[in-house]
Amino acid sequence: MARKLERSVQELYRDDPERADAVAFGRRGVLKGAALATMGGAVGAAIPFAGSMPGGTLPAIFARPAAAQDTPVLRMEGKGPLILQGERPLNAETPETLLDEPVTSAANMFVRNNGGVPEVPADPRAWKITIDGEVNTPLELTVGELESRFEVVTRQLQLECGGNGRSFYAPQTRGNQWGNGAISNGEWTGVRLRDVLRAAGLKSSAVATGHYGADPHLSGEPGRPSIARGMVIDKAMAEDTLIAFRLNGQPIPHLHGAPARLVTPGWPGSLSQKWLTRVWVRDKPHDGPGMGGTSYRVPVRPIVPGSSNNGADFVDMTSMPVRSILSSHAHGSRLPAGTRSLDLRGAAWAGDQTVRAVHASVDFGATWTEMQVAAPANAHAWQRWTGRVALPSDGYYEVWYRATDSEGRMQPHQAANWNPQGYGGNPISRAAILVG
Structure with missing residues (x-):
């Protein structure tokens, strides 16, 4: 007879937090007595702020696995030890530290692919990009011609996967289970897409773009695009939307889209087409692979988590939601006995907006300490933040961190607006710290 498998503690907390408290730790209400001792034994230390831990909260050390020896790691020349999310296509996340x-x-820099990686061209400067569709003069320009014909600009720009934060949704959604690390803030050099579109002469009928690259489809079918997303013409004409050919002063690494790629900052990274070969200007919203249905789209009205939906009343994701990372301390860090303060630092960003404030808490959100937030290097660059929090004693702590954007929108306590492909999940993050 088959043995019935018990649910994991994560599943218990996901399905019924109050019951999970009672089953896992014997807890009902405020954490104290035997329940406190049980949870302290589980996390491996006393919990100084146990009285502030909200009911139905699974300690972060269990809810969010710390880096372990069995965590899949990308091993590739020229790349750091990234978290391997998938090998076909290749996708890898950057740890926050x-x-x-x-x-x-x-x-x-994180890696996000939808298909294979094309062959390295013999002459990168001869790589050709076509601008056609609703234009008066279709263009076919080489990378060399782009650089010589148009103004070259350099900007620090955030590039973020539309599914960043997907792992925070419950129930689990489809796709790579990203934490917060599908984000980068590189220094990109290229030409403004709007300058190229103006040179082609936009017709009055131009309302959107469609983007194509050289990345082969995983099926091997010739000519079939792996992804072909597009954006409204206003974003294509924005100052920071670039056709880029250098990253941090060097030619773009081939894995990241060389010889030329789009960089569409603040919006889902799928709009930043790698290995760019064509920008098709259209008289209607683009309908290529990766458009429509539930692809890079979110509900207008909340839907039942876990339900199926064809996305008919969804809208395209545009500006990415506010988010923050903690880069000074890894989740699961162990610090020496007697440590009585933490000097924290990290980054925050908010799509097309800026970040107004970042706060951190070490008492399960009972009180918050405001951090210092630096101005962005330019529009669409992330903002660095720093600050110090006090620790009253040795024990188990959680650093909670949250950002607020320039419109007053704060990271929520839980990933909101559940959708089948897990876009836009940006809850407050928690990092477990053990002192002593």
């Missing part, structure tokens, strides 16, 4: 650089190095 590797995002401690003001400008993200190519080695620490």
Whole structure:
């Protein structure tokens, strides 16, 4: 007779937090007595702020696995030890502590592919990009011609996967289970897409773009695009939307889209087409692979979590939601006995908006300490933040961190607006810290 498998503690808390408290720790209401001792034994230390832990809260050390020896890691020349999310297509996430650089190095930049990686061209400057469709003069320009014909600009720009934060949704959704690390802030050099579109002469009928790249479809079918997303013409004409050919002063690494790619900052990274070969200007919203249905789209009205939906009343994701990372301390860190303060630092960003404030808490959100937030290097660059929090004793702590954007929108306590493909999940993050 088959043995019935018990649910994991994570599943218990997901399905019925109050019952999970009672089953896992014998807890009902405020954490004290035997329940406190049980939870302290489980996390491996006393819990100084146990009285502030909200009921139905699974300690972060269990809810969010710390880096372990069995965590899949990308091993590739020129890349740091990224978290391997998938091999076909290749996708890898950057741990938050590797995002401690003001400008993200190519080695620490996350990897997001939808198909295969094309062959390296013999002459990158001869790579051709076509601009056609609703234009008066279709263009076919080489990378060399782009650089010589149009103004070259350099900007620090955030590039974020539309599914960043997907792992925070319950029930689980489809796709790579990203934490917060599908983000980068590189220094991109290229030409403004709007300058190229103006040179082609936009017709009055131009309302959107469609983007194509050289990445082969995983099926191997010739000519079949892996992804072909597009954006409204206003975003295509925005100052920071670039056709880029250098990253951090060097040619873009081939894995990241060389010889040329789009960089569409603040919006889902799928609009930043790698290995760019064509920009099709259209008289209607683009309908290529990765458009329509539930692809990079979110509900207008909340739907039942876990339900199926064809996305008929969804809308395209545009500006990405506010989010923050903690880069100074890894989740699961163990610090020496007697540590009585933490000097925290990280980054925050908010799509097309800026970040107004970042706060951190070490008492399960009972009180919050405001951090210092630096101004962005330019529009669409992330903002670095720093600050200090006090610790009253040794024990188990959780650093909770949250950002608020320039419109007053704060990261929620739980991933909101559940959708089948897990876009837009940006809850307050928690990092477990053990002192002593």
